[in-house]
Amino acid sequence: MLATRPDTNTVAVTRTFDGIEQATHRVIEQVGGMEAVIRGAKMAILKPNFVAGRNAASGSTTSFALLKAVAEEVRSCGAQPVLCETPGTEFDREATYTILGVEKFCAENDIHILRVDPEGGTGDWMEVQPAGAKKLRKFHILRILQEARLINLPVLKTHVVSTMTLSMKNPMGILPRPDRRSMHTFGIDQSIVDMNLAIKPDLNIVDGSVGQDGEGPLYGDKANLQVLIAGHDSLAVDLACCDVVGVNPRHIPHLKLALQQLGMPSWQRVGEDVGIIKKFRLPVQKGLYKFVFWMMYPLDYPYTWIAERGKHLCTTLYGTGLVGTRPKIHEDKCTHCGTCVEACPLPDVIDLKTLKVNYKTCQRCLLCYEACPENAISVKGYSGARQ
Numbered sequence: 001m002l003a004t005r006p007d008t009n010t011v012a013v014t015r016t017f018d019g020i021e022q023a024t025h026r027v028i029e030q031v032g033g034m035e036a037v038i039r040g041a042k043m044a045i046l047k048p049n050f051v052a053g054r055n056a057a058s059g060s061t062t063s064f065a066l067l068k069a070v071a072e073e074v075r076s077c078g079a080q081p082v083l084c085e086t087p088g089t090e091f092d093r094e095a096t097y098t099i100l101g102v103e104k105f106c107a108e109n110d111i112h113i114l115r116v117d118p119e120g121g122t123g124d125w126m127e128v129q130p131a132g133a134k135k136l137r138k139f140h141i142l143r144i145l146q147e148a149r150l151i152n153l154p155v156l157k158t159h160v161v162s163t164m165t166l167s168m169k170n171p172m173g174i175l176p177r178p179d180r181r182s183m184h185t186f187g188i189d190q191s192i193v194d195m196n197l198a199i200k201p202d203l204n205i206v207d208g209s210v211g212q213d214g215e216g217p218l219y220g221d222k223a224n225l226q227v228l229i230a231g232h233d234s235l236a237v238d239l240a241c242c243d244v245v246g247v248n249p250r251h252i253p254h255l256k257l258a259l260q261q262l263g264m265p266s267w268q269r270v271g272e273d274v275g276i277i278k279k280f281r282l283p284v285q286k287g288l289y290k291f292v293f294w295m296m297y298p299l300d301y302p303y304t305w306i307a308e309r310g311k312h313l314c315t316t317l318y319g320t321g322l323v324g325t326r327p328k329i330h331e332d333k334c335t336h337c338g339t340c341v342e343a344c345p346l347p348d349v350i351d352l353k354t355l356k357v358n359y360k361t362c363q364r365c366l367l368c369y370e371a372c373p374e375n376a377i378s379v380k381g382y383s384g385a386r387q
């Protein structure tokens, strides 16, 4: 985890036409093999992107096939794969795991799950103050990373707040929520660069098996890229990702800052010459949306002084059903067939009698919307989901 930046980085690009698992084994081999990552450690933390309960087929989250192949490689080096991820603050971790089927998948593939206290504390976390940090001067990283390796498994997708989310942004999901709040409050772009001064994954594999552009990271357009991009240096990997989706990295604010402050990494590309697979449409940055979204974070400080531990302003706001992307059932079109209730992975969210959705427990996965045979469910709120 605390490896120094290599002089020359190898970044491998491979397509997933022969299956994601096969491609994962291949891309690991192309960047020097898993032994060079594990280096005698007994444990490797696998950090996927499980930001919310939107499955990998939507291009929102890391595919299980990738995780399975990485876990096999880790075990073959004598180390235990351990999954660690906390979804976005507005989502519940256990409900997200239920929707995605994380427990079952990990049990079947001998992957341990590390459930850290998302609110911080000294049990799971240790403070770091990276030299040269400009905004995020003090934050907390997983204590276990002193002995474990970190394998970062982001998704290749756009993000309405940070424009894109790749290797450099993905470790935010293993920071405690108070530090994530600081990142948003102080400025997400510089904070991502600062975070990377202390968190240097031993390996990154970006999952572009689907990916997402437009209004990502949850409700954008599926990109169907069928590519994996791997390497040891997060910035070099992210630059390679930009290449395959035709994006100028200087148009991604945190990558632009990283290039200015960390310098252009020296990297050589191996694997397939894929050119531009799909020219990504970057999200339209609505100023008002960005401001309102940002305001939730500074206002969360006074809110958490009076609220129960673990409660945050954004969770409460989304729970009102007045903001955020959310399903709404239209009585005039609904036949009360019950398909949406069956499609919902969580209990007691949709009331078939009243046709109301309980927004306090709904995790906005939109499986009900996709399942409704009558098009009786619409999606309200800022979203790239088609109405």
Ligand code: SF4
Pocket: 329, 330, 333, 334, 335, 336, 337, 338, 339, 340, 341, 371, 372, 373, 374, 375, 376, 377
């Ligand atoms: S699936 Fe559609 S039609 Fe059936 S109960 Fe749900 S909202 Fe009504």
Ligand code: SF4
Pocket: 327, 343, 344, 345, 346, 349, 350, 357, 361, 362, 363, 364, 365, 366, 367, 368, 369
């Ligand atoms: S009500 Fe719909 S969007 Fe909400 S959790 Fe259930 S399936 Fe997902």
